[in-house]
Amino acid sequence: METLANLESFVRSAETGSFSAAARLLALTPAAVSRNVAMLERNTGVRLFQRSTRKLSLTEAGEGFLASIGGNLEALQAAIRAVSSDRGEPAGLLKVSLAPTFGIGHVLPLLPAFLARYPLIRPEWHFENRQVDLIAEGYDAAIGGGFELTPGVISRKLAAADIVAVASPVYLAGRALPATPADLLGHTGIVMRGIRTGRIRQWVMRDEAGQEANAVLNENIILNDPAAMREAALLGLGVTLLVLPDVVTQIQRGELVRLLPDWHADAGPISLYYPSRTLMPAKTRVFIDFVMAAFGG
Incomplete structure (x- = not known):
């Protein structure tokens, strides 16, 4: 069974003619998109793209595969969104790292309203003066300044520092x-x-x-x-x-x-950082939207 991430990476790369452009649409790194496409080719045993340093073009097999997927991918994405909505409210443990002074003074006061709207989410918030590894340490998000943007991490500005x-x-x-x-x-x-x-x-x-x-x-x-x-x-x-x-x-x-x-x-901006994922958990998505709205983003 092929993964949705591999299929999305293939379709968006074919539509845009570039792994980099597809990566921007999918909120992934170009390397991740290329890796997903390579895995799809390996699993199917068919070369789908001709690659060069300047151009990415579909092979004959790739053109046929794209035509056969077409609207089926959009239907599959719509089905996933629908079933996700049917599961009810966002829920689960929300692990966030926050710079202590800014987090306690400006983000913690948002928690009552956030929990009133999403009562099934359980916050686990760590107030710490360090740059965490979001992916390796299992954080859903981080708020602070001066983070190095490692592959797979997205940054959105909250306030000037x-x-x-x-x-x-x-x-x-x-x-x-x-x-x-x-x-x-x-x-x-x-x-x-x-x-x-x-x-x-x-x-x-x-x-x-x-x-x-x-x-x-x-x-x-x-x-x-x-x-x-x-x-x-x-x-x-x-x-x-x-x-x-x-x-x-x-x-x-x-x-x-x-x-x-x-x-x-x-000192650079104070930002909200979170891992880029093809299918972001609902708890993380609503937290990002809530915080960005609170800071006028």
Whole structure:
């Protein structure tokens, strides 16, 4: 019995004339599409494509096979969608990795509404400062920043990750506010040592005119977690550099003050990551749709 993935890869490659174009339609890698087609050829014992570095064309046997599948593939896909709908609501364990500060502050508050809509889903959410291997570790999705897009993983942007300088009103009392990133050296610094690199994180800030300047803090307090850095700043221990979504609530409440308001560093986007699959579980699909809608995506 031939798999649907192999048949889909063959039909879309034939229609587009390219493994790469078929991969984009199927949310797979070109290598995966090529592998599926090769498996189909091996299982049938027939060469379906003539391959060259510049062109992909059907053999005579491939043309006949495509004609015989034709609408049957669409009917099969429709049947699968129908039977999936008949099984009822999305259900099962939803394993998600989340960056702790952003996850707790911005994603966890979405959970009551999500569970009210999908009560048969059981969340297993891991709050961790690391890049997980979605496929090898069995995660349905991950939310964070700076993930390397390995083959088979899709990324969708949730929010910009602008790095800003903040301190508490208690710390700033009686101190001169910095006018440029260089002035940060005149303050007590709360810095982060990267878990993966073991080095102190350094940032280059940019203003609205496009000017750049190094933002160097004194290494008075060294921590390895953004939530701890935010708490240290709230305690009035010094100035720190954090992702704006992690401190925006505290800034709005007046618990933290954004220093150098015209300056920020770019840490890349905070994104939702998930494995590309021909048949995505309903629990994962509705989670992706729910989160993207919540963030305006």
